[in-house]
Each structure stands twice: as C-alpha cells, then as structure tokens.
Amino acid sequence: MTNSTLEKYEKTNIEKNEMNNFDHLFKEDSFKVVGAKKDSQDAITRPYVGIFKESWLRLTKNKGAVVSLVVLSILIILALIGPYMNEYTYDETNYEKAFQEPNSEHWFGTDKFGRDQWTRIWEGTRISLYIALLATVLDLVIGVLYGSISALVGGKVDNVMQRIIEVLVGIPNLILIILLIMLLKPGIFTITVAMVITGWVNMARLVRSQVFKLKNQEFILASKALGASNSRLIKEHFIPNTLGLIIVNMMFTIPSAIFTEAFLSFIGLGLQEPLASLGVLINDGFKAMRNNFYLLLYPAGVIVGLMVCFNLLADGLRDALDPKMRK
Amino acid sequence: METLLEVKDLNVSFRTQAGVVKAVRGVNFKVNKGETLAIVGESGSGKSVTSKAIMQLLPNQTATYDSGEIIFDGQNILEINDKKMEAIRGSEIAMVFQDPMTALNPTMTIGKQVAESILNHNKNVTKKEALQRAVEILELVGIPEPAARVNQYPHQFSGGMRQRVVIAIAIACNPRLLIADEPTTALDVTIQAQILDLLKDIQRKTGTSIILITHDLGVVANMADKVAVMYAGRIVEQGTVEEVFDSAEHPYTWGLLKSIPDLDADEELYSIPGTPPDLLSPPIGDAFAARNEFALAIDYEVQPPMFAVSETHSAATWLLHEKAPKLSTIVQEKESVRAKRKGKKNLTLAQPIIQVRDLKKHFRMSGDSYLKAVDGVTFDIKKGETLGLVGESGCGKSTTGRTILRLYEPTGGEVYFNGKPIHGDLKKSDENTIRQKMQMIFQDPYASLDPRKKVLDSVAEGIDIHKLAASAKDRKDTVQNLLEIVGLNKSFMNRYPHEFSGGQRQRIGIARALALNPEVIIADEPISALDVSIQAQVVNLLKDLQHKQDLTYLFIAHDISMVKYISDRIGVMYLGSLVELAPTDELSKEPLHPYTQALLSAVPTPNPKIERGRERIILSGDLPNPINPPVGCRFRTRCPYAMEKCGETPIWKEAQPNHWVACHLIE
Numbered sequence: 001m002t003n004s005t006l007e008k009y010e011k012t013n014i015e016k017n018e019m020n021n022f023d024h025l026f027k028e029d030s031f032k033v034v035g036a037k038k039d040s041q042d043a044i045t046r047p048y049v050g051i052f053k054e055s056w057l058r059l060t061k062n063k064g065a066v067v068s069l070v071v072l073s074i075l076i077i078l079a080l081i082g083p084y085m086n087e088y089t090y091d092e093t094n095y096e097k098a099f100q101e102p103n104s105e106h107w108f109g110t111d112k113f114g115r116d117q118w119t120r121i122w123e124g125t126r127i128s129l130y131i132a133l134l135a136t137v138l139d140l141v142i143g144v145l146y147g148s149i150s151a152l153v154g155g156k157v158d159n160v161m162q163r164i165i166e167v168l169v170g171i172p173n174l175i176l177i178i179l180l181i182m183l184l185k186p187g188i189f190t191i192t193v194a195m196v197i198t199g200w201v202n203m204a205r206l207v208r209s210q211v212f213k214l215k216n217q218e219f220i221l222a223s224k225a226l227g228a229s230n231s232r233l234i235k236e237h238f239i240p241n242t243l244g245l246i247i248v249n250m251m252f253t254i255p256s257a258i259f260t261e262a263f264l265s266f267i268g269l270g271l272q273e274p275l276a277s278l279g280v281l282i283n284d285g286f287k288a289m290r291n292n293f294y295l296l297l298y299p300a301g302v303i304v305g306l307m308v309c310f311n312l313l314a315d316g317l318r319d320a321l322d323p324k325m326r327k
Numbered sequence: 328m329e330t331l332l333e334v335k336d337l338n339v340s341f342r343t344q345a346g347v348v349k350a351v352r353g354v355n356f357k358v359n360k361g362e363t364l365a366i367v368g369e370s371g372s373g374k375s376v377t378s379k380a381i382m383q384l385l386p387n388q389t390a391t392y393d394s395g396e397i398i399f400d401g402q403n404i405l406e407i408n409d410k411k412m413e414a415i416r417g418s419e420i421a422m423v424f425q426d427p428m429t430a431l432n433p434t435m436t437i438g439k440q441v442a443e444s445i446l447n448h449n450k451n452v453t454k455k456e457a458l459q460r461a462v463e464i465l466e467l468v469g470i471p472e473p474a475a476r477v478n479q480y481p482h483q484f485s486g487g488m489r490q491r492v493v494i495a496i497a498i499a500c501n502p503r504l505l506i507a508d509e510p511t512t513a514l515d516v517t518i519q520a521q522i523l524d525l526l527k528d529i530q531r532k533t534g535t536s537i538i539l540i541t542h543d544l545g546v547v548a549n550m551a552d553k554v555a556v557m558y559a560g561r562i563v564e565q566g567t568v569e570e571v572f573d574s575a576e577h578p579y580t581w582g583l584l585k586s587i588p589d590l591d592a593d594e595e596l597y598s599i600p601g602t603p604p605d606l607l608s609p610p611i612g613d614a615f616a617a618r619n620e621f622a623l624a625i626d627y628e629v630q631p632p633m634f635a636v637s638e639t640h641s642a643a644t645w646l647l648h649e650k651a652p653k654l655s656t657i658v659q660e661k662e663s664v665r666a667k668r669k670g671k672k673n674l675t676l677a678q679p680i681i682q683v684r685d686l687k688k689h690f691r692m693s694g695d696s697y698l699k700a701v702d703g704v705t706f707d708i709k710k711g712e713t714l715g716l717v718g719e720s721g722c723g724k725s726t727t728g729r730t731i732l733r734l735y736e737p738t739g740g741e742v743y744f745n746g747k748p749i750h751g752d753l754k755k756s757d758e759n760t761i762r763q764k765m766q767m768i769f770q771d772p773y774a775s776l777d778p779r780k781k782v783l784d785s786v787a788e789g790i791d792i793h794k795l796a797a798s799a800k801d802r803k804d805t806v807q808n809l810l811e812i813v814g815l816n817k818s819f820m821n822r823y824p825h826e827f828s829g830g831q832r833q834r835i836g837i838a839r840a841l842a843l844n845p846e847v848i849i850a851d852e853p854i855s856a857l858d859v860s861i862q863a864q865v866v867n868l869l870k871d872l873q874h875k876q877d878l879t880y881l882f883i884a885h886d887i888s889m890v891k892y893i894s895d896r897i898g899v900m901y902l903g904s905l906v907e908l909a910p911t912d913e914l915s916k917e918p919l920h921p922y923t924q925a926l927l928s929a930v931p932t933p934n935p936k937i938e939r940g941r942e943r944i945i946l947s948g949d950l951p952n953p954i955n956p957p958v959g960c961r962f963r964t965r966c967p968y969a970m971e972k973c974g975e976t977p978i979w980k981e982a983q984p985n986h987w988v989a990c991h992l993i994e
Contacts, residue, residue: 031648218775225734225765226839228792240777
C-alpha cells in the first residue's frame with residue numbers, strides 16, 4: 001500500500017472526535033522514539049527467601065498448625081515430667097481411696113484400685129509417644145532406605161523387593177498381632193514387633209515412586225552428564241527433593257500408629273494391666289463410665305488431643321512444604 | 328460477506344491466589360461465514376481464553392466477564408442461559424482441542440463418541456441412524472475402514488488418527504463455527520500437514536467458519552484468511568493474512584515475523600528482548616512498550632487505540648498516528664546497524680571431533696521385545712560445526728544424543744572423541760575428561776533445574792563435582808561470570824529456579840553446561856518448549872557462544888526451520904536410523920531421500936504467498952511401531968516410491984561429496 005492511500009485511510013477511517021479525545025494527552029515530545037526499557041525487563045520483584053524458611057513462614061501462618069504445635073509440646077512435656085509431679089506410682093494401689101473424684105491429692109482422681117489417675121495417664125501418654133517415635137524411626141530407617149534402594153537399583157531387585165512389600169501389605173495388622181500373641185505375650189514388645197514388620201511399608205512405596213519420578217527428570221540427567229557419582233546424586237538431589245514428602249507422610253503415620261496401639265490395648269490385645277496405656281485407661285473408664293465419668297474423660301481427652309494435633313500439624317506441613325504453593 | 332460472530336470489547340479476568348489476572352483486555356473481532364480467522368500469540372497472551380469465552384467453557388468459580396459482548400448469529404452468548412448455551416455448544420459452535428491423547432474418553436468406542444454428539448443435538452434421530460452417520464463422518468475425516476473401526480477404543484488409534492476423531496466429533500452436527508485451539512501443536516510435522524489439509528477440506532465441503540488458535544506463524548500463513556495478533560490480552564494487529572505478513576504495522580508483529588529464520592536472509596536472527604508483562608498488574612500504556620525498540624514516549628503513558636490502515640487492516644500502535652515518525656525510516660536506520668550474520672564457516676577441512684560408528688541403543692520392553700530406539704547410526708561431527716539432527720517424535724534423535732554422552736549405555740557400536748574411544752569400559756580419569764569436554768542442554772526448562780537448589784549451586788554443580796574451584800569466592804566469581812556470559816543478571820544467583828521464566832531458565836541451563844569449558848555441547852530440543860520470541864533469543868545466544876568459545880554443537884530438534892538456520896550440516900532420522908546427512912544448503916535445495924523431501928515439504932513457511940501456491944507431499948499413514956519396525960527400508964510403508972527392492976536394508980552411502988543417504992532410489 002502506498003503512502004498516499006495509507007494517509008487517506010487514516011483520515012477517513014478514524015473518526016475525528018476519537019482522535020481529539022487523545023489530543024490533550026499529547027505532550028511536545030510524546031512522539032519521540034525512546035525505545036525499550038532495558039532494566040526492568042528481566043527484573044524479578046519478589047524478595048529472596050530460602051525454601052525451608054519460606055515453608056516455616058507459611059506454616060506459622062496456619063493457625064491450626066501453630067495451635068497443634070503448642071498443644072503437642074505441652075502434652076510431651078507433661079508426659080515427661082507428669083509422673084514425677086506427685087509421690088504416687090502408676091501401679092501403687094490403695095483400696096481405701098478407690099474411685100475418688102479429682103481432688104487436691106489426686107488431681108485426676110483414682111480408679112477402682114485407688115491408683116492415681118494423673119500418674120497413669122501420663123505413663124500412658126509416654127507409651128503413645130514411644131509408639132510415635134517408633135513409627136518415625138521405622139519410617140525413616142527402614143521405609144526410606146527400602147524404598148530408595150528399590151527405586152535406585154531397579155530391575156530385578158526392585159521386582160523382588162516390591163513382591164515382598166505386597167505380601168506384607170496383604171496380611172491385615174490385626175491377624176498379625178493375634179498370630180504374634182500366640183508366640184509372645186501381649187504387650188508393648190509384641191506391638192513393637194508387629195510394627196517393625198509392617199509399619200514402614202507405605203513410606204517405602206511412596207519414596208520409591210518419588211525417586212522413580214525424579215530419576216527420569218532432566219536435572220538428574222544433567223547432573224549425570226556433569227559426571228556426578230551416585231552418592232552425590234543421592235545427597236544433593238534425591239534427598240532434598242523427597243524430604244518434604246517424607247516429613248509429611250511421617251506426620252500422617254504417627255497418629256494412625258498411636259491409634260492402633262490404643263485400639264489394641266482397648267480390646268485387650270495390647271498392654272495389660274497394671275501397665276498403663278491410653279487404650280487400657282479408656283477401657284477402664286469405659287467400664288466405669290456411668291458412675292465415674294472422669295475416668296473416661298481425661299484419657300479420652302488426651303488421645304483426642306494427640307490425634308487431632310498430629311493430623312492438623314501434618315496438614316499444615318503438607319501445605320507449607322508443597323512446592324506448588326510457592327508463588 | 329455475512330458476519331457470523333462478533334466479539335465486542337471483551338474483558339475477562341481470573342481470580343487467583345496472587346490477585347486478579349486480567350487475561351483478556353478489550354478484544355474486538357469479527358468472523359464472517361466461511362472464512363478462517365487465525366488468532367496468534369505467545370503463551371499467556373489470552374488467545375485460548377478468548378476462544379473458551381466464545382464456547383462459555385471458562386470455569387465459573389474463577390473467571391469473570393467484566394464487560395463486552397459475544398454476538399453469535401444475532402444473540403449475545405454472554406447473556407443467554409445455560410440451557411440455550413448447551414444447545415449451541417457442539418451443534419452451532421464446536422471445538423477441536425490441542426491434545427488428542429486427552430480429548431477423547433478412553434472407555435467409549437469412537438463410534439459412540441461421535442454418535443453421542445449427534446444424539447445430543449437431534450431429538451428425532453435413533454441410535455442406529457446416529458451410528459450410521461458417525462461412520463460417514465469418520466470416512467469424511469479420513470479414517471480408513473470406518474465401518475469396522477467405529478467399535479474400537481481411542482487407545483487403538485495413533486495420535487494423528489485420534490485428532491481426526493476429535494475433528495469428526497466437532498463436525499458431527501455441521502457446526503457453523505469451528506474453534507481449533509492449537510489443533511496440531513501436539514502432532515508431528517508430517518501429521519500436522521495431514522490435519523491442516525483435512526481442516527481445509529472440511530471447510531470447503533461444509534462452508535463452516537474456523538477460528539484457529541495457534542502460535543505457529545507457518546500454520547497461519549497456510550490456513551488463515553484473516554489474522555489477529557494478540558499480546559498481553561489485547562489484539563495488537565489484525566488484517567488479512569497478506570496484509571499482516573507483508574506489511575505488518577505493529578512492532579510486535581514485525582518482531583514476531585522477524586524472529587523466524589529465513590534461509591535467504593544473511594543476518595542475525597531478530598529477537599524481541601525481554602519477556603511478556605505480568606497480567607496481574609498490566610503496564611500503563613502499550614503493554615509491549617517495554618520490549619519495543621521503537622517505543623514512543625506516549626507508549627508508556629497512553630494505551631494506543633486501533634488505527635485503521637485499510638478497511639480490513641488495523642493495528643494498535645502510536646506509530647500510526649499522524650504525528651509519529653514514519654516507521655519505515657526508523658526501521659531502516661536500525662537495520663543498517665544490525666549485525667550481519669557471520670559468513671558461512673568453511674568446515675570441509677575441519678577434523679572430526681566426534682565419530683559415531685554403527686551406534687545402537689535398544690531398550691528392553693516387557694517380555695522379550697526390544698524397542699530399537701537407535702539402530703545403527705554412523706556420522707561424524709566436525710570440530711567447530713553445528714550438526715542438526717531432525718526427525719519426528721520417536722525417531723531416536725534424543726536417544727542418539729544421550730547415548731553419545733554416555734547417559735545411556737550403548738547396546739552396540741562405537742563412539743570416538745578426538746580419535747579416542749569413549750564407549751565401553753573406561754578408566755575413571757578418562758570418563759572424567761569426557762564429562763568435562765561434552766555437555767548437554769535439555770529440552771524442558773522447568774524439569775532441567777533442581778527446584779530445591781539455588782541458581783548458584785545449580786550452575787556450580789560441575790565445578791563442585793570436578794573440584795575446579797580453589798575457594799568459595801573463586802566458585803562464586805566463576806558463576807557470576809557465567810551468568811553474565813549467558814545474559815543474566817549476576818544477582819540472580821541466590822534465587823531459586825521457579826522464580827524465572829522459561830527463557831531465563833534455559834539460559835541458566837546453558838550456563839551450567841558452559842561451567843566446565845566443554846568442547847562439544849549436545850542441545851536436546853533446547854528451544855521447543857519456548858515461545859517464538861524467546862526461541863530467537865536462545866538461538867542467538869547459542870550462535871554467539873559458538874563463535875566466542877569455539878564450541879561444537881549437536882543440535883537436536885523437530886523444528887526444521889530453526890535447525891536449518893543454526894546448522895552447518897543436517898542429519899535426518901527416521902525410526903532409529905539416519906536416512907540422510909548433508910550440508911544445510913544442499914539438503915534444503917536438493918533433498919535426496921523421499922522422507923527428507925516430505926519432511927521439508929510438510930513444514931509450513933510463514934509466508935502466505937509461498938503457502939498458497941505450493942504443492943505439498945503429504946505422507947499417508949503414521950509412524951510404524953518402533954518395537955516392530957518394517958523390515959528393510961523402514962520408510963517403505965509410507966514412501967510414495969516404495970518398490971520391491973525396499974524390502975532389503977538400504978546401504979548408507981555417500982551419494983555426492985559430503986552428502987550421505989540411505990535409499991535404494993539413489994544408486
């Protein structure tokens with residue numbers, strides 16, 4: 001198109017008043033070529049924050065998670081020092097003082113044998129926390145190792161290791177415990193053995209799938225192309241990229257492990273009297289519920305607190321560590 | 328011509344966690360009956376949102392229509408109720424989606440899926456009639472033996488065939504408007520040519536209007552009558568395809584066209600600097616101003632209106648205002664300053680730096696079958712050259728690159744680096760040397776950087792592995808230096824990858840590869856995940872680095888025009904074997920192998936005049952299954968010249984000096 005026709009079109013097709021609308025905006029040098037803005041193009045406006053620091057910041061913004069963290073800390077401290085705060089032991093009976101309501105001498109009252117409920121509850125919480133610790137250790141040591149070896153070695157080894165896991169998953173927990181009770185006495189040792197056998201399976205599977213996913217990522221290939229050794233790949237790439245997943249999954253395993261122990265003790269397959277566990281206490285309280293409700297209330301309150309807080313904290317951690325939530 | 332669809336001042340925004348994103352900001356266009364409008368733009372320009380707004384397919388929870396009208400056949404789509412919209416959707420306006428792998432329901436036979444859309448919109452059709460009609464439509468879209476195949480499920484079809492089924496569903500009710508959202512982006516070039524041909528054929532037969540959403544200007548030149556160029560949620564230029572391609576007025580369109588390599592031009596590839604703006608807070612004035620070499624002062628202050636250039640052609644730039652300086656004169660000034668492409672290197676005498684002999688890589692699949700990803704390729708890479716390796720997906724080009732680099736253990740064959748063998752078992756020290764001398768740039772800028780590592784640590788990884796830095800300060804200085812070489816701000820080194828755009832990440836990947844001062848870089852589809860304007864930036868950077876640091880490239884890509892631009896020689900792969908290898912000019916002027924001919928002919932060029940007049944070699948069928956490839960010449964099942972002799976494997980021979988080919992036609 002030639003310049004003359006071009007100008008003609010400009011004049012005819014753009015209505016005069018539309019042009020005038022802009023006229024007042026024009027300054028003397030409005031039509032000077034100033035070119036691209038060099039500096040602002042590649043600037044990133046967001047301030048720099050480290051990944052774990054940012055996750056922590058996001059976690060503290062989550063009210064539920066913060067409250068859970070506080071409540072859990074209180075429960076843990078009480079479990080540690082609670083039994084020593086009065087002179088009673090968990091199995092010390094006193095038939096004269098059976099079924100006492102909470103009072104200044106027995107802060108949570110006494111049970112049918114006159115045992116101090118305060119001491120027994122915190123002894124029981126210790127059991128629950130021991131189970132939580134055990135679940136964590138098993139997840140971390142066996143689960144993570146098993147899963148990552150299976151994924152990293154791959155091939156036949158992976159195949160065999162996965163078949164083993166499938167067999168373990170196939171056996172229901174309860175059946176396993178009952179079978180173990182036939183060999184061993186019911187108690188904390190039996191539960192420990194049962195958990196050692198199956199407690200880490202989910203973690204192993206999760207870690208395996210995550211490592212498999214990472215293995216084919218281009219940044220792993222890039223690292224290999226640069227000559228990275230296997231141990232370097234594991235240390236520098238696989239662990240940091242699976243850590244979030246591991247932490248979150250661990251936090252979800254803990255409440256379910258605590259619950260399993262309490263449930264087994266409640267139905268009589270776990271800890272036996274006079275040992276105290278939250279499950280045993282709840283069973284006791286359940287039997288005396290009509291006349292002495294406080295016997296059920298306190299242990300139930302503690303276990304609810306533990307479960308809810310661990311779940312809420314896990315939820316908060318999942319959101320905080322999820323890279324997709326990063327803006 | 329009668330107007331079928333008119334979009335007036337459409338504004339769409341999305342509520343996101345970070346704030347309100349103004350995805351479409353005042354879009355106006357018209358589609359007439361029987362014509363094809365192409366909407367072109369980079370990712371995030373709002374082209375898909377516009378098309379989904381027409382279909383009313385945007386999520387109700389997050390998307391809001393701030394203002395505007397979409398008038399289809401006299402009624403405003405934004406105002407009618409859901410029930411009425413359901414009647415229009417699928418029967419009056421239909422859509423072809425980008426990814427044929429996810430657009431079909433995997434649990435329904437394709438016949439049922441086509442018939443479903445007929446039954447939904449025609450109350451008085453019986454199931455049997457609908458199925459009968461489905462067969463006819465499947466025949467129309469070129470599905471062989473449709474009567475037998477209606478009962479098959481989507482997984483029994485190849486990608487190209489699935490896209491045909493998707494199109495069949497879309498046209499089942501004779502829609503008056505067909506919206507094709509990147510219909511060929513997920514397909515290979517030879518399949519793309521088939522699908523584009525099919526769309527044109529359907530338009531000829533049914534007279535439907537098409538809105539074609541794409542980022543590929545070649546496809547636009549091939550298909551469109553009218554073009555609308557979108558940038559940052561606005562249409563910056565629209566007109567007939569000739570007007571936009573031949574006399575673009577908006578600097579963005581102009582830059583976009585210039586950033587596509589043109590073999591005849593002997594100059595450095597034009598690249599638009601910077602990245603598109605963040606639509607969370609769109610800039611005041613012209614959104615493109617910050618990237619525009621010719622921006623006027625007013626561009627930073629006032630949003631330019633659409634200036635009409637002709638009855639059909641208009642562009643939103645202040646350069647068209649009567650007071651503005653004439654674009655042509657400024658362009659000429661700038662042009663004269665622009666660097667000429669360095670003269671062709673004379674590499675005929677250069678020594679080979681990498682020699683690949685009969686390289687094989689087979690992957691074991693389930694059972695005893697093997698995927699022969701690379702099956703006997705032989706070639707040399709000369710010192711200082713760029714060897715391009717092209718082919719369709721699954722042809723083994725990436726595997727070849729990775730096997731040379733020993734990321735995969737080769738099944739057979741030999742690889743020599745500077746005359747020394749680098750296959751088989753190597754001493755640790757030899758292996759370390761190779762790792763330093765040969766590096767790789769990866770395709771996906773999002774997956775190729777560890778999300779948990781700072782840029783500093785990612786780039787310095789090679790330095791750490793080979794313990795090349797004397798002190799922490801030394802290491803930091805090296806990284807800063809590298810970042811500057813690839814054109815990034817050195818203050819970026821303390822940031823994490825997710826804070827960068829695709830183009831910036833690709834630069835970080837290049838810096839990481841350069842950290843060890845390699846001699847050879849294998850670039851595996853380094854630009855295919857990037858937008859057109861960013862592609863040119865990266866290609867220019869690679870060329871510049873080659874010149875300065877005396878690098879040798881193996882450039883693997885499926886975008887033949889870019890490979891032609893950057894490469895000195897090109898190798899063409901098909902199903903695991905090399906079919907032709909020749910200097911770039913010779914290959915594009917005189918391709919010998921029928922596959923090369925078809926491949927070159929299938930690539931649409933961004934020039935409507937050439938596209939209109941050209942006869943395309945359209946290959947029939949799809950790539951055969953690489954687990955069970957054809958015996959003898961692997962191309963013979965699709966080759967237009969196939970003969971009896973092709974049952975024997977052709978020999979890899981030098982047909983002309985430096986021009987290698989494997990075909991029985993060439994004696």
